[in-house]
Amino acid sequence: MADKTNKNAKKQGPKKPNFFVATFGELKQVSWPTFADTMKRLGAVLAITVIFLVVLMCVDMLLNFIHRNLFQAGFGDNQLLNGEQIAALIVGGVLVIAAIAGVIAYKVVKYRASKDSDR
Numbered sequence: 001m002a003d004k005t006n007k008n009a010k011k012q013g014p015k016k017p018n019f020f021v022a023t024f025g026e027l028k029q030v031s032w033p034t035f036a037d038t039m040k041r042l043g044a045v046l047a048i049t050v051i052f053l054v055v056l057m058c059v060d061m062l063l064n065f066i067h068r069n070l071f072q073a074g075f076g077d078n079q080l081l082n083g084e085q086i087a088a089l090i091v092g093g094v095l096v097i098a099a100i101a102g103v104i105a106y107k108v109v110k111y112r113a114s115k116d117s118d119r
Contacts, residue, residue: 062093 033041070086 066090 066086066089070089
């Protein structure tokens with residue numbers, strides 16, 4: 001008799017919510033952005049994408065220039081730069097790019113900190 005009551009108690013326990021019902025219930029609670037806000041964010045995404053496109057194109061052209069003019073300029077004694085000089089140029093370029101990225105990151109963090117202190 002006790003076994004039957006335990007089985008009935010298990011069956012009458014809390015029911016699991018339906019996954020789709022719970023999902024749509026959560027979606028109703030989301031505050032969706034307005035169309036204008038979505039367009040502003042889309043514009044920002046497109047602008048950043050174009051900026052990265054231009055930066056990557058410039059890096060590609062620079063590396064192509066280095067490859068054409070420095071590596072294929074000549075062999076042996078006719079070569080314009082030796083391997084150490086080419087490596088130094090590449091490392092120097094990477095350091096310049098890293099310094100520029102660091103300055104930009106610093107400015108962004110400083111700007112956000114000033115915005116947070118204004119609140």
